[in-house]
Amino acid sequence: MTETTKNNKNAHTKPIPERENLPEHYKWRLEDLFETIEDWGKAISELENLIKQMESYKGKIKESPKKLLECLNLADEIGQKSDRILVYAHMKSHEDTRKAEAQSNAYKATALFVQAQKACSFITPEILQMGEEKINQYIKSEKGLAIYDFFLKDILRRRAHTLGASEEYLLAGAGEIAQGPENIFSSLTNADIEFPPVTDSSGETIPLSEERFSTFLTSKDRTLRKNAFCALFSTYGKYKNTLSATYNSAIRGTLFFARARKFNSTLEASLFNDAIPLSVYHQLISHVNDHLEYLHEYVSLKKKALNLEKIHMYDMYVNIAEEPYEDIPFEEAQKIVLEALRPLGKEYLRLVEEGFSSRWIDVYENKGKRGGAYCWGCYGAHPYVLLNYNGKLKDVFTLAHEMGHAIHQAYTNSTQPYVYSGHSIFVAEVASIVNEILLNLALTQKASTKEEKKYFLHVMTEQIRTTVFRQTLFAEFELAVHQMSQRGEIPSHETFCSLWMDLNKKYYGQNIELDPILSFEWSRIPHFYSPFYVYQYATGFAAALNIVNLIVAEGEKAQKAYIQFLKSGKSDYPINLLKKVGIDMVNGKPVKETMEFFSEKLKKLEELLNSK
Template sequence: MQNNTLLQDDLTWDLTTVFKNDQLWELEFQSIEKILPTIADYKNQVTETAQGLFDTLEFDHELGRRINLIYLYSCLKSDEDTTNETYLSMHLRAQSLFIQLVSATSFIIPAILAMDEKLLEQYKESHEGLTLYRHYLEEIYIQKSHKLSSEQEELFSQLEEIASAPSQIYHVLTNAEIDFPMVTNEVGEKIQLSHGIYHVLLESQNRVVRKEAFLAMYETYQKQIQTFASTLSNHVKATNKKARIRHYSSARHAAMSQYSIPEKVYDQLLSTTKEHLPLFHRYMDLRKRLLGVESLHLYDVSVPLKDDVALEISYGEAKKIIIESVAPFGEDYQKVIQQGFDNRWIDVVENKGKKTGAYSFGAFGTNPFILMNWQNNMDSLVTLTHEFGHSMHSYYTRQTQSLPYANYSPFLGEIAATCHEELLFEYLLNKTEDTDEKIHLLHTWLQNFCNVVFVQAMYAEFEQTIYEWDSTGEALTAQKLTDLYSKLMKNYYGKALTVDEVAGVNWARITHFYYNFYVYQYATGKSAALMFSKQILEQGKPATELYINAFLKAGNSDFPIDILKNAGVDMESSEPFIEACKVFEEKLTLLEDLLCNK
C-alpha cells in the first residue's frame, strides 16, 4: 500500500479535465440548484407546439449533461479515498441533485406518451431540430401500450417500494446478517469465512481446504433456506404482477422490452447452448481426469489446473502488451489507447482507502476514466484490457454521437470489453513458445467460457422456469427450488460432476436472480464478442472498420439488436451461439493435444 501523495502523477487520473478544482465544482453545483425550479416552466409547453417539445428535450438533455459531470467528478474523487468525508459529502450531494432532476423532469415522458401519435409525427416532420430526436421519441413511444394513466402510475410508484422489499431483505441477509463459521486455510490457520475468502479458498490446490469451505458456505445457506425461498418467491411474485399490470405477456417480456430485445434471443441462447452441452461435459471429463479424482464435485470446478505458471507482469509491460494486442483494430485505435496511458485516464495503484475493484466511467465531453488496483499479475492485465474495452466503446460513442445517443444499452455493454479480452488471449497464446504457458492460458480461457456461457445459460433457464411456475400458481418452495437447481446442474455439467445434495441450494447465493432476467446478457455478450473477434482476426480491415463504425460508434442511435446486425452479428439467429461453441471446441481440442504431447 502507498499513500496517494507519494504517487507519481502518471499513475493517477487527471480529473482537472472535468473540473479544474473543487471550487469550480461547487459553483456549478449551486448554479444547477438555481435552475432546477425553472423546469416546471416547461410543463405547459412540452406538447403544445413542435418548438415547445424541442426546447423541452434540449433543456432536459443539457441539464442532464451538466449534472453528469458533477456526479462523475464527485464519484471519482470519493473513490480515490473512500475515507475522505469531504468528497463523500460531495458525492452524496451529487446523488441527491441527480434524484431531484429525475423527479423534476418526470412529467416529460408521460406528456409525450399522452400525445396523439399523428400529432407527434407532424411535429417531427415540421421541426428540423426534432429530426435529431426521432429515434429517441420512437423508443419512448414504443412503450406506450404498457404505460398506465397518470393516477395509476402514481399508485404504481407508491407500491414500487413495497415490491422491492424482498430484494432489499435478501441483500441485507446475505451481505450483513448471515453468520459464516471459521474454516481452515492452506497453511492450517483458522480464518473467518466470507464471500470473498470463499472464492480464494475454492482455488486452493488443497482439496480438503476446498471441501471444508464449500460445506461451510452451503450448509450456512441451508440453515436459512426457507427465508431465502421466501424472499425469492415474493420477488418473483411481485415482478410477475407488475408485468401483468403493465400488460406485458410475462415478466421476461417486460424486462427485455425495456431495451427492445426480442425474446427470441433468450430462446436461441437456451436451445443452442443445450445442443452444445456435450462440449461442457467433455471439458468436465477432462478436468476430472487431470485432477485425478474418483468423483468431481462443485468444489473442484474452480481450482486452476495448472498452478505452477505464475506470469508476473509490471504495469509498464502491461501497457506495451495491451497496445500490441489491439493491433488488429489498426493504428488509430492504438493511438487512442496510448493517449489514455499518456493523458492519465487511469488511477493505477492500490492505496489505503481507495475503492476496490475496477471500472470504466466517464461522461459526455470527458475522456473515459479507469479505476484499477494494480497487481503485477495476469488478472490485472486482463482487467485493464477489459476496462479499456469499455473505455474505447465509450470514447468512440461520445466522439461520434450527439448527446441523446451518447451512451449504449446494457445489452451491448460487455461486448467491447470481452472482445478486448479475446484479442489479448490470442496475442498471448501466439506469442509464447512455452507449452506450460499455453496450457495455462487455455485452461483459463475455457474455464471463463464455461462460467460466462454455459453456467449463465443454466441460471437463465432456472430463472425462466421459476417465473413460469409462479405465473401458473405453483408455489416456489425451498425444496422445489433446490430440486430444480440440482436437476439443471446435472443436465448442464454432465455425468462427470457429482451433485452433492447440499449443492442444490446454490440458487440462494445468486444475487442476479433479483435483477430480473439480467444473467442471459453475460452469455449473449460473450457470444457476440467471440464472433466479432473472429471476424476481425480472419477478415482484417473490412471487419475492423465495420466493428468500429457500426458498433463502437453507434451508441443508442438505433435498437441494440439492429446495431449488432448492422455490424455483422445477428443475435436473433443461432449463429453467434454456434460460432462461440465452435471456438470453445477448437480451444478444448488444442488443450487436449498439448496435454497428449507433453
C-alpha cells in the same frame, strides 16, 4: 510477455490495506467529475433549479416544435447533471463502503436521480398524445428536432406500454423504493458480512474476502480451494433467510412494474426496452441445452487432467497447466493488454493509453472497497474503471474486459449526442469480450511450450464455460424464479437452493460431485438484482467471438465496421447495430457457432493432454 518475478510469499497472506495507504496513482481521479464535495453540493442545487424549470413545460410541448425542442434539450441537461451527481456519489461510496457519510450521499444522489426522472416523466405520455403524424410534422419543420428522430419514433413504439402522465409520475417515484433490495444486498454483502479466515495445505491462516475467493478457486492448493469454498458458501448460508427475502422483494418489484406497463411477463418487459425478440433469450437456453454434452465432456477431461478421483465445483476453476506468469505488476498488465489490442487500430490503442495514464482506473483492493470490477461514467467526462487487481492472469483479462467497456463509452460519448450516449447491455458486453478474446489469441500465439499452450487453451475453454454455459444456467434459473413469482408463488430459500442444484446437475452432468453447500450460490449473485441481465454475457460472447473472427479474416474492413459499432451508442436497436457488423443474433447462428468452437477447443486440449 516478459516473465515477472515470483514472490516467495503469497500476496494473499498480507493484510488488506486501508485506502489511505495506497499510492495515489493507483486510485481513480474522481476530481475530474467534481473537484470537491462542495462542488458536488453546488451541482445538486443547480439540478434542483433545472427540475423546477421543467415544470413550466407540462402540457405545453404540443404547442409548437420549438417548445418540444426546448423541453427535450432541458431534459438532456437534467439527465447529464443527474447522471454526474449519481455516478460521483456512488463511486465515492464504493471506495470504502464502511463510511456512513459516503453511503448517505449515494442514497441522496439516488433520490435526486429519481426526482429528476419524475420531473421529466410527463414528456413521453405527452409525445404519445401528439401522435405519429404531428411528431413527423414537427421534425420536418424544426431542424433541431432532427437529432431526436430515432428517440421520438422509439417513444411511439412504446405506446402500448406507456401510461398517462400522472401514472408515469408515480412509477418514476417508485423507482427509489424499487432499488431497496439491491441496496440492502450490496450493504449486506460488501460491508456487513465477514468471512472467516481459511487455512491452506501448509496450515497457514489466510484472510478471506469475496475478491480473494475468486483467486483462491484458481489456486493449485486444493486444501485452500476447498476451505475457501466451504467458508464462503457456509457464510452465505447463514444469511439464507435474509437473502431469500431480499431477492423475493426484487423479483416482486420487477413484476409490479411489468404488470403496471401491461407486459405479459417480466422477461418481455426487460427485453422490450431494447427491442430484443423473446426468441433470442429462449433460443440461447435451447441451443446451450442442446450441447450440454460438450460441458459434460469438459468436466471429464478436467477430472482426468487434474488426476482426481472425484471432481468438485471448487476444482473447476483451476487451470490444468501451470500458470506461465505470476505476480504480474499492474504496469506489466497494461503493456500486455496494449499489445493484444493492436488488431483494433492505432486510434483505439491511443484511447487505452490515455485511460492508463490519466487515472481512469481504481486498481487495488482496500478495506471496505466494493467487490468485483466494473466500468462506469457519465456523459461529458471520461469513463472510470473499478478493479480489485491481484496480479494474476485472470486480473489481466479483467483489465482488458473493463477497458473494452471504457473505450466503448469513450467512443460513443465523443460521437453521439447525450440522448444516444448510453449502451444496451446486450451490446456493451460485446465490446468487453472482444478484448478478452483478442488477449487470449495474443497470449496463445506467444506460447512456446506445450504447457503454455495447454494453459491458454484452457483459459479459452474456461471462459466459454463461465461466460456462456454458466451464465445461461443463471439465465435459466432467473427465468424459472420469475415465472414462479408470476404464478403468485413466493419462493423460499429451500426452493431457490433446490432449483440451483437441479440446474447444476443438468449442466455439469454425472461426473462432478456437487457439494450440498453449493446450493447457496444463487444468494451471492449481484446481477440477479438487475433482472434478465446475465443472459447478455452469453449472447455477448457469441457475438464477440464472431466479430473477432471477422477482424482476423477481413482485417481493416472489419476493424472499421467494429469501431463504427463502438461509436453508435443507442442510435439504433442492439440487434440492428450488430447486423451492421455482420452478426445476426436473431437466427441463433452465433450461439451455435460458439458451441462448435468450444467443441473444437476441447478436441485440441485433449490432443495436447494425450501427446507426449
